[in-house]
Amino acid sequence: MNGRLIVFEGVEGCGKTSQMQLCQEWLQNLGISVVVTREPGGTPLGLDLRRLLLDAENKTIFNTTELLLYAADRSQHVEQKLKPNLEKGNIILCDRYTDSTIAYQGYGRGLDINLIKQLNAIATGGLESDLTLWLDVDIEVGLSRKRADNDIADRIELEAIAFHRRVQQGYSQLQASQEKIVRIDASLNKEAVQKMIQTTLSDRLKGWNYV
Ligand code: Z5A
Numbered sequence: 001m002n003g004r005l006i007v008f009e010g011v012e013g014c015g016k017t018s019q020m021q022l023c024q025e026w027l028q029n030l031g032i033s034v035v036v037t038r039e040p041g042g043t044p045l046g047l048d049l050r051r052l053l054l055d056a057e058n059k060t061i062f063n064t065t066e067l068l069l070y071a072a073d074r075s076q077h078v079e080q081k082l083k084p085n086l087e088k089g090n091i092i093l094c095d096r097y098t099d100s101t102i103a104y105q106g107y108g109r110g111l112d113i114n115l116i117k118q119l120n121a122i123a124t125g126g127l128e129s130d131l132t133l134w135l136d137v138d139i140e141v142g143l144s145r146k147r148a149d150n151d152i153a154d155r156i157e158l159e160a161i162a163f164h165r166r167v168q169q170g171y172s173q174l175q176a177s178q179e180k181i182v183r184i185d186a187s188l189n190k191e192a193v194q195k196m197i198q199t200t201l202s203d204r205l206k207g208w209n210y211v
Contacts, residue, residue, distance in 0.1 A: 003086035004208055005127070006201070007097040010135035011168050012157055013142030014186045015193060019135065020093045022194045023201070027091060032210055035085045038095035040073040043080045049073040054154040061155075063109045067119065070101055074123040082127060091210070097129055099174050099181070104156070107170025108163050131204055133197060134175050135186035139164040 008016040020036055027034040041050035049069055052058060061069075074097070085092050098120040106113040143164070146157060175181040184196050205211045 002089040003091060004130040004204075004210075005082060005086065005092045005094060005097075007094045007099070007129040007132045008135060009096060009099050009103070009132055009171065009181075010137065010186060011139050011142045011164060011171070013145035014135035014137045015145075015190065016095050016135055018190055019133075019186075019193055019197055020095060022190070023093055023197060026194075026198060027093075027201075030205075030211060032091055032205070033089065034091045034093060035081075036093045036095075037077070037081055039077055039097060039100065040070060042073075042077040042094070045076050045080075046073040054156065056153065056155045056158055058155060063105065063111055066109070067101065067105045067111055067116065070105065071119050071123040074098070074101075074120075078124050078127050086127075094129070097132070098124060099132060099134075099171070102174060103167045103170035107173075108159070108167040110166075129180065130208075131200075132178075132181045133200065134171055134181050134183050135193070136171070136175075136183050137186040139168050141187060 008020055010016055024034050024036050039046070040053055041047045049072060053061070053066065053069055053073075082092060082094070101116055101120060102113060105111045106116050139161070143157070146153070175183050182200050184193060184200070186193050188196075202211075
């Protein structure tokens with residue numbers, strides 16, 4: 001496959017959506033073909049799964065059921081969207097991927113991390129990100145940004161603060177153990193965060209012969 005998969009990860013309100021948009025514009029201005037997508041919900045089937053997963057009224061989704069629904073969304077996404085776009089040579093900016101499942105279902109819910117890794121391998125068929133940008137922000141800051149949006153909180157946002165802390169700790173441990181996960185200080189203003197992302201990406205784009 002000729003394209004590259006760049007994943008954005010982090011806790012709620014870390015700024016993934018904002019930064020991916022800015023990044024998309026920047027890459028397009030460089031003449032690079034870019035596709036933006038997300039998990040859950042990057043395909044038509046995934047949109048239905050996303051609604052089920054995030055609906056705050058769904059109070060009886062068991063942890064393993066939740067894990068399998070995220071895996072189902074991912075499997076469909078890999079086959080229907082990621083692989084075809086990588087084959088075309090596109091750069092893909094993906095809002096969340098396998099590390100979200102380790103952070104949320106593994107560290108957050110306490111499910112077996114080795115089992116999650118095996119499930120991730122099945123769902124992705126072994127497709128890994130080329131680069132993962134972890135937008136690191138304090139959970140309180142992230143959640144207060146979301147509250148300021150006046151959005152109705154979804155099922156995961158409504159979890160207790162202790163859950164979000166475990167998720168944050170999960171990201172921290174993942175980053176410490178994997179070189180391809182780059183930490184970006186997402187507590188700064190949007191422009192400063194974008195600058196750091198562009199600096200990181202500029203190097204990679206050269207290495208991948210895009211520029
Ligand atoms: N989940 C899971 O459990 N397991 C899995 O395997 C996967 C996912 C794949 C998907 O939600 C949910 O599914 C997620 C994890 C779980 N949990 N929840 N909830 P999502 O990824 O679609 O939603 P999210 O994580 O809550 O992200 P978001 O709402 O899209 O937020 P964001 O993309 O990180 O931030 P934003 O929309 O760019 O910014 C939020 C606000 O902050 C907005 O008003 C911005 O203008 C503002 N903002 C952004 N950056 C800044 C800076 N730098 N300074 C100040 N203000 C800022």
